[in-house]
Amino acid sequence: MLIVLQKKNDQTLITHIQELLQRKYDADSHIIGQNKRVIAVPGDTMNIDVELLRSLEGVLSVDRVHRPYKLASRQQKDRTTIRLHDACTIGNREQCVVIAGPCSVESEGQLDETAAYVHEQGVNILRGGAFKPRTGPYAFNGLGEKGLQMLRKTADKYGMSVDTEAMSVEQMDLVEEYADIIQIGARNMQNYDLLRRAGKAAKPVLLKRGLSSTLEEWLLAAEYILHEGNPNVILCERGIRTFEQEVRFTLCLGSIPALRELTHLPIIVDPSHSAGKARWVDDCAKAAIAVGADGVIIETHPRPEEALSDGPQSLTEEQFADCQKQMRVIATAMGKKLV
Amino acid sequence: MLIVLQKKNDQTLITHIQELLQRKYDADSHIIGQNKRVIAVPGDTMNIDVELLRSLEGVLSVDRVHRPYKLASRQQKDRTTIRLHDACTIGNREQCVVIAGPCSVESEGQLDETAAYVHEQGVNILRGGAFKPRTGPYAFNGLGEKGLQMLRKTADKYGMSVDTEAMSVEQMDLVEEYADIIQIGARNMQNYDLLRRAGKAAKPVLLKRGLSSTLEEWLLAAEYILHEGNPNVILCERGIRTFEQEVRFTLCLGSIPALRELTHLPIIVDPSHSAGKARWVDDCAKAAIAVGADGVIIETHPRPEEALSDGPQSLTEEQFADCQKQMRVIATAMGKKLV
């Protein structure tokens, strides 16, 4: 860490900062240069509060040499790949993974019907919510364990993996039991107890980006999970909140190449929640693949108008088949196999 | 609810929508006008998915006559007032309440020292975190129950009330036992299990606005709490995330008069987290009082540089005394008593 001072040779401030670093963080530091304008703090400075140093009068800037996360950092390794089953690995450079299914599990019939056609289209991972976070208290909030059982049963029937959300620590045991991928939603991205519990799970975690999270906050959330011992975190960009209201959320595809430099974790994209309208999903999905995402997660429902949640953005069977076809063309152009 | 169609006399669409409303929501509806362009759905339409109707081809717009929350709505009552103790009521038009204390409870000495001077300055509610949500896993995350005990003991010594945060359902029993106000942080504003549990608590809940929450989402979060039977929710504006980075968060004071029309719940403001710098807190606090807030919540620490969290925005004793003095002048000008 390098602390740059506004004035040269400000001995009082230098002493103050060096003592503070020693006392509060047990951190050694030394002055560099004759003008005594830069204080260097060598070693691991993860626990030092950069904002505190920045707020001291007379400090011009404070620069970390390393980002405030370690395990999620690209400096750690090049790529994390997560093998789900024989046909499907997330994060390698050869496959583009599609996760598809209904927003909510509503009934065995609805789920089976959906699983049947997404599987026929080549999808290996079935999504579906058994516990649903809903903006207001008057909406359908999922079938709970019964929904999880349906997911497992249906996925097994078609030889698929299951991706489903856990909204709280209490639900985690159940979700861990039935799911192959544990999803953490955007609104829970900074639910730290939930992150810690996910870090103890034996299953990969799909961590959605918070609606207004910076990349750093997102990677720090991933760090919570990694730090507890679970190395398998999949990041999912799902659109951020901006002034633009014509689309539901602003899909931040520019962050994908930026993330690639910061982290080794796989990155997938959710075009459904960002578009908010079924007929815009295919274009956004293609863009996600072209920007280099490791996969996409897409909502589909046999009869979107009857859906108990997210109907407007759910693709029909026909739309899904068409989307899959379009995505495959782009994936192929990118030298990847759509699985 | 009124559904406006793009074309006149579009009988196929009208039939489709009326059947959908009946089948899915058991809702009666009727056409109004000769041109058959508007479908009215009378009664309580809280459970109808507006977005779904909007997404149907041929629908121009859908307007709710009522907002999607009931209990939090101003139509319910004029003002909720929450009496904490003899000297201090939140939400009446006569008092402007100050909640003050350290970001985190660090030790008995630190807490007592802080409580002593804020109490001397006329403050009746002591804040302090025992469970701390931290962006990264490597930071101090609170003393837990020991912190709660210190808060209770110290507050009792000075005859103060306690405001402290519960980050998860698990912590709620403990927090409910020790606190007079249960705080729910910005990052947990849409942690629905936590909201539901808070709705069963016997203590008032201070609900911070999420970093990127609309007023409607915020009031729907309050609705979760009210819906479980807890009528005492205090809203706390703490700044939203915008492109502006010179301040930590953009304090959205214009939302206060807007909220007054939407809800009967008391509204306080947190100038500390939005300013991010101690020396800007007083100006923002005065603005909050002048815009009509029912109170403010302010972070202070005897030695901000030693603080284990939020040091840069914590006022020293001297700064706090000065801020309190300035706030009192504005409160008086507003015809309110600063308590």
Added chain:
Amino acid sequence: MLIVLQKKNDQTLITHIQELLQRKYDADSHIIGQNKRVIAVPGDTMNIDVELLRSLEGVLSVDRVHRPYKLASRQQKDRTTIRLHDACTIGNREQCVVIAGPCSVESEGQLDETAAYVHEQGVNILRGGAFKPRTGPYAFNGLGEKGLQMLRKTADKYGMSVDTEAMSVEQMDLVEEYADIIQIGARNMQNYDLLRRAGKAAKPVLLKRGLSSTLEEWLLAAEYILHEGNPNVILCERGIRTFEQEVRFTLCLGSIPALRELTHLPIIVDPSHSAGKARWVDDCAKAAIAVGADGVIIETHPRPEEALSDGPQSLTEEQFADCQKQMRVIATAMGKKLV
């Protein structure tokens, strides 16, 4: 236009609104339905201030049947195509157009060198700024007319078209003389005198989206140009300002399919300004093509470090060649020819 009232049979409000519409806008209106809750205003309501009606007490909502622009609207026609020369048409479904060149024209040598390699890569339109809008007054602001002359001469040498920016009405005569496409920058998107002047130009106008413009504001800016008689407007998405700071601007690719439904105008994307870093430009450019844009505009410089503006985001010759190759693969997959 449909005006929905909060209460039924509110005769005073109805009379008030109907008189206001008559007096202020000379607009007839009639009540629809027995409950007298909806007032309809038939015909062209472009000049009626929706916000004013919305602000009246007792008005629940006001819906336009049409958007507030006419000429830019998709209802006008399906697609505008702009033929630049034999090899290159913007807005048809068969070509994906690349506009490339340096941010600023710096010298004849620099420009010729750049034109040579972009032309060799198949580019038909040369970009380059002769008048440069710069955030601060101390930066290089272009060679002026000399720059325009160099652009023309160089483009003619390689048989290319010229795209260059006019920052003000005064510069417009000159720019119109030398350019084939007149560019209006993001910061000038609501410079209405400039828009009107561009509307009188005989050349196509490339209109960049303002940093914080909604799609409606953008299309209204286009409407200014169209309204003056110039039918050839090309929209250019270049990223919006959001809280995300890791990338320079947030490229809003989701707006492309949304725009397609609203307007017949061609839409291109500027990955250079949004990425802000040369090494992220190719990924963003591919995403732009995959989402369905009619083209891209890319900054390149033989020696980015020597560039007098936008060096960090300018591709080297080698990077440009590679980007072009990658874009071509995606364009081909999309069934388009990269020209």
Added chain:
Amino acid sequence: MLIVLQKKNDQTLITHIQELLQRKYDADSHIIGQNKRVIAVPGDTMNIDVELLRSLEGVLSVDRVHRPYKLASRQQKDRTTIRLHDACTIGNREQCVVIAGPCSVESEGQLDETAAYVHEQGVNILRGGAFKPRTGPYAFNGLGEKGLQMLRKTADKYGMSVDTEAMSVEQMDLVEEYADIIQIGARNMQNYDLLRRAGKAAKPVLLKRGLSSTLEEWLLAAEYILHEGNPNVILCERGIRTFEQEVRFTLCLGSIPALRELTHLPIIVDPSHSAGKARWVDDCAKAAIAVGADGVIIETHPRPEEALSDGPQSLTEEQFADCQKQMRVIATAMGKKLV
């Protein structure tokens, strides 16, 4: 300027950067410290492109010792005060200035009526638009010179100063002739030709903040004006564009204390455009005064419903009188006189 490198003793990079600085900016530099990790560039570095240096591989950070503006900087002087007439000085610590009047000048009658009542309420500066920037081409765009003449005549009748907007360089001669304060609107904040022309004017300039401008961009826009020789710039915060749509723009009051540290220029606030609704203006105006603004600018109209622009946010005579009364109470509490 201090350039911090990622690695120690990276001699190739050091040489490269030092040569680049020399060649491109004629800037001397030297290494500081034994580890050779920091390069210092002494003196005025205003013309050096920080982003370019940041984009070089191996560079960790680049810090300017000074912000990229000089003349607008607080380092230049403590406070700029602008004396308009005997009763009214903007920017001193004793007065809080009110600028009031209609959005647009519509007729002599409307203007005189408004001037009469705002003057009676103690206002010394009359606002009114003769040239109106309008989002779409179909709206009223002002009376032009006739409007300016009415403004001058009416203001003279009541002994008031005139504040009115110039939208383009062409209008500047006229506006300069009739106005006492030349207003530059939010959409023109980065219209650099206009800024340069305003810098040559003999009248003070009121520079509104762009909808999505950072404080730095805003001060750089002011720098353009100052740099041409006009020392009298008044900054006007008018709300920024964020995801929050309940209010028209998000008034960023927290930026006022931040600006005070950065600049010596006076700062006023526009509560009308940010609130967007007349009934919220008074609360926002009080907050602006309490946060320490040097004044406010408020829209008022004898009959808001008849207003040709900005009716919804225009105060009636009665509302204005009440707002003025409330503002006076807060100004007095702040130790200032409302003029």
